Amino acid sequence: LPTPILPAFAEPAFAEPALDAIADALSRRGYAICPAALDDGLVARLEARLQGLAPESWRAAGTGRQHGFAGPGATRHDKTAWLSADDAVESEYLRAMEILRCGLNRRLFLGLFDYESHFSIYPAGGHYTRHLDALAGRSNRAVSAVLYLNERWDADDGGELLLYADAGDVALERIFPRMGTLVLFLSTEFPHEVTTARRERHSLSGWFRVNSGDSSRVDPAR
Ligand code: OGA
Ligand code: MN
Numbered sequence: 001l002p003t004p005i006l007p008a009f010a011e012p013a014f015a016e017p018a019l020d021a022i023a024d025a026l027s028r029r030g031y032a033i034c035p036a037a038l039d040d041g042l043v044a045r046l047e048a049r050l051q052g053l054a055p056e057s058w059r060a061a062g063t064g065r066q067h068g069f070a071g072p073g074a075t076r077h078d079k080t081a082w083l084s085a086d087d088a089v090e091s092e093y094l095r096a097m098e099i100l101r102c103g104l105n106r107r108l109f110l111g112l113f114d115y116e117s118h119f120s121i122y123p124a125g126g127h128y129t130r131h132l133d134a135l136a137g138r139s140n141r142a143v144s145a146v147l148y149l150n151e152r153w154d155a156d157d158g159g160e161l162l163l164y165a166d167a168g169d170v171a172l173e174r175i176f177p178r179m180g181t182l183v184l185f186l187s188t189e190f191p192h193e194v195t196t197a198r199r200e201r202h203s204l205s206g207w208f209r210v211n212s213g214d215s216s217r218v219d220p221a222r
Contacts, residue, residue: 004029008036013096019103031185043180047149049089057081077126080118117206128194134187141187141207148177149202159197
């Protein structure tokens with residue numbers, strides 16, 4: 001199988017060859033690791049935006065339904081702030097993810113109908129125990145997308161994303177949360193965890209959703 005670790009793509013974000021490669025990795029392996037999928041300037045603006053958010057923008061993250069299905073046993077230590085199109089930088093990122101959403105739909109017929117995302121900050125010493133972002137048939141999160149916003153992240157800073165194939169204990173991938181790395185994976189297929197970060201860790205987590213409503217019930221927003 002081809003490697004799911006993709007090369008850097010030239011601007012603009014998510015041009016056709018990048019979309020082809022991401023769709024190919026997602027369909028063959030169920031995940032894609034993109035060390036440089038987005039424009040560096042946009043990534044830097046997102047990190048500046050995260051740093052500039054007012055304290056009252058942040059909420060302690062939960063593990064209940066509105067956060068996916070991490071389950072009662074899961075613990076996480078990040079605080080979160082949801083993105084909105086009202087801010088110019090957040091809007092720029094949401095537009096890029098819209099290109100990705102449409103590009104994946106055209107190639108994979110996934111029926112992704114929207115995208116929701118939040119910034120996360122894990123404090124030094126924080127982690128997120130192993131969990132699934134969605135349970136098949138019980139959630140409309142279909143594809144998870146995590147973008148990392150940390151300059152200079154060393155191997156001994158911890159805070160790795162570990163992706164598992166199944167119930168086993170051997171990680172498929174260990175990913176450092178380095179500036180500009182974007183990881184995509186099928187939300188119902190890959191248990192994952194964030195190992196203890198030795199210093200503050202910045203990221204942006206999002207989910208492409210499918211519409212699980214029907215004619216009698218409009219699918220609720222998160
Ligand atoms: C999440 C999550 C992984 C990461 O927000 O659900 O699993 O590497 N994040 O930040
Ligand atoms: Mn998760």
